[in-house]
Amino acid sequence: MIRKTIYGLIILLFGSMGFWVGLYIVTNRLVTVPSTLPQLELGVIALGALLGVLVGVISAPWIIKGGLSLTTVVDQYMVKTPTQDLIMGSLGLIFGLIIANLLGSILSTMGPVGKAIWLVSTFLLGYLGLSVAVKKREEILSLFSSLPRFGKEKIAKTETKANQVKLLDTSVIIDGRIAELCQSGFVEGVLLVPVFVVDELRHIADSADLLKRNRGRRGLDILNAMKKSTDIKVQIYENTKGLDDIPEVDAKLVKLGQKLGAKIITNDYNLNKVAELQGVKVLNINELANAIKPVVLPGEEMTVTVVKDGKEMGQGVAYLDDGTMIVVDGGKRYIGQTISVLVTSVLQTAAGRMIFAKPKNSDKRAEAAGHVVSGVNAIG
Numbered sequence: 001m002i003r004k005t006i007y008g009l010i011i012l013l014f015g016s017m018g019f020w021v022g023l024y025i026v027t028n029r030l031v032t033v034p035s036t037l038p039q040l041e042l043g044v045i046a047l048g049a050l051l052g053v054l055v056g057v058i059s060a061p062w063i064i065k066g067g068l069s070l071t072t073v074v075d076q077y078m079v080k081t082p083t084q085d086l087i088m089g090s091l092g093l094i095f096g097l098i099i100a101n102l103l104g105s106i107l108s109t110m111g112p113v114g115k116a117i118w119l120v121s122t123f124l125l126g127y128l129g130l131s132v133a134v135k136k137r138e139e140i141l142s143l144f145s146s147l148p149r150f151g152k153e154k155i156a157k158t159e160t161k162a163n164q165v166k167l168l169d170t171s172v173i174i175d176g177r178i179a180e181l182c183q184s185g186f187v188e189g190v191l192l193v194p195v196f197v198v199d200e201l202r203h204i205a206d207s208a209d210l211l212k213r214n215r216g217r218r219g220l221d222i223l224n225a226m227k228k229s230t231d232i233k234v235q236i237y238e239n240t241k242g243l244d245d246i247p248e249v250d251a252k253l254v255k256l257g258q259k260l261g262a263k264i265i266t267n268d269y270n271l272n273k274v275a276e277l278q279g280v281k282v283l284n285i286n287e288l289a290n291a292i293k294p295v296v297l298p299g300e301e302m303t304v305t306v307v308k309d310g311k312e313m314g315q316g317v318a319y320l321d322d323g324t325m326i327v328v329d330g331g332k333r334y335i336g337q338t339i340s341v342l343v344t345s346v347l348q349t350a351a352g353r354m355i356f357a358k359p360k361n362s363d364k365r366a367e368a369a370g371h372v373v374s375g376v377n378a379i380g
Contacts, residue, residue, distance in 0.1 A: 003064065010063055011056035018052020019045060082235055085134050092133025096125040135238060164189025166283065167237075167257055169266035170200050170249065174219040177285055178265060182232045187283075191265075192237040193223065194256055200249050254278055290353055293322055300343045301360060302326075306334045326355045334359065 022045035024030075100122040107114035107121070133140065168191055172178050181187050201223070205216030226234045242259075243252045250271045257264050257280040264275055267285040275282045296302075304318035309332045316331025318341075328334070328341055341357035 006064060007060050010060040011053055014056030014059070015049050015053040018055070019049040021052070022046070022048025084137060088133040088137040088140065089130045092129035092131070093126050094129070095133075096127070096129025097122065099129075100125040137239075139239070165260060165262040166191055167253060167260075167262050167264045168193050168197065169253060169264060169268060169271060170197050170204075170219065171268045171271075172266050172285055173197070173201065173223055174204075174215050175267055175285060176218065176222050177289075179222055179226050179229075179232070181285070181288075182226065183229070185231075187265075190233045190235060191226070192235055192260075192262065194253065195236060195238045195240060196243070196249055196252055198223070198236060250274065254280055257281075289322075290348070293324065293353065296343055296346055296355055298343050298345055301340055302343065302357070303338060303340050304328070304357075305338045306331045306336065309335060320355075324353050324355060326357055329356065329358045331359060 025048070026041045026044050100118070103121055103125075104118040107118040110117070166187070166189060168178065173193070178187070178191075182191070201216055201219045203216070204212050205220055207213045207216060223234070226232045237256075240252070240256075243255055246252045246255060250268070251274075253264060253271070254275050256262075257275065258278065263281040263283055264271070265283045265285065266272060266275075269286075272282050272284050304320070304326055306316040306318050306328055308317050309315060310317045310327050314330050314332050316328040316334055318326040318328060318331070320326065326341070328339075329344070331339070331341075340360040342360050343355055343357050345356045347354040347356070
């Protein structure tokens with residue numbers, strides 16, 4: 001029904017345009033009509049209206065199709081754009097058009113040249129107002145929040161938001177576990193991805209090295225999936241004022257964390273230490289993964305499969321399902337076998353956890369080799 005109504009309005013619009021063109025031709029005597037046949041003037045007007053209707057009938061489907069395509073593109077863009085950017089962009093566009101209108105009252109007195117300049121300046125100022133408002137939104141909002149009128153409520157909101165804002169590092173985006181962690185609901189608040197982190201991901205994705213290129217593309221895919229998710233609040237942070245002189249991405253990230261009072265989510269050990277030295281709180285994904293692993297105590301028994309030999313003589317290496325390495329003392333002879341081991345010690349590091357164990361049947365073999373009396377082998 002709506003489509004038919006629009007179709008009819010388009011035909012009516014073109015018909016009206018044809019009517020006014022025919023009337024203009026007759027009024028200004030652009031076509032000579034004999035005085036003996038005044039009814040030809042009505043014929044010219046009717047012909048203009050008829051031609052307008054025909055043009056409307058032919059072009060209406062294309063106009064409707066193009067309008068629907070344009071509406072779909074704009075709708076998709078609006079859905080992906082953060083609400084804050086939409087509001088600030090609209091305000092900037094309004095201010096730009098107001099300034100252009102004020103200039104128009106002066107330029108209109110300059111004739112056709114002034115009107116042409118007015119038209120160009122309207123588009124230019126509207127675009128500049130929209131662009132500047134979006135890029136400077138953080139600074140504009142901070143100016144409003146500093147006004148006395150907003151008072152204590154704004155201060156409380158600012159403190160709450162500062163605690164919830166988190167910066168994402170390049171390594172943690174490529175790692176991919178952050179997406180599942182956010183989906184689970186354990187990470188709250190807004191996740192900010194600085195524009196220089198996105199640029200680094202793009203450079204990695206364009207690398208000549210196949211491994212680096214795959215890692216970069218994986219990071220971009222994960223970031224796009226997080227932005228499209230309705231459960232994860234991800235924003236690209238473009239306000240890097242004061243950070244352009246810093247060459248390293250990690251140093252920029254730490255400086256931005258200090259500026260915003262935000263936490264940094266990473267799995268980079270070096271960035272973790274540097275950020276802590278400069279007073280920036282860090283959420284390390286690897287430390288979280290180690291913290292939620294099951295606790296293993298010395299003397300505990302477990303069943304493992306020895307897959308390769310270790311660095312020291314006679315050692316074997318096995319792995320748990322979560323990737324934890326188990327070094328089995330004297331386990332080289334059990335490579336390829338599933339055996340029971342007893343945990344002797346556990347070494348916890350920032351890079352992960354390592355478990356040391358020995359085969360459970362090692363003592364039984366020693367007893368089989370000779371009698372044990374009070375802990376001493378009777379044979380020698």
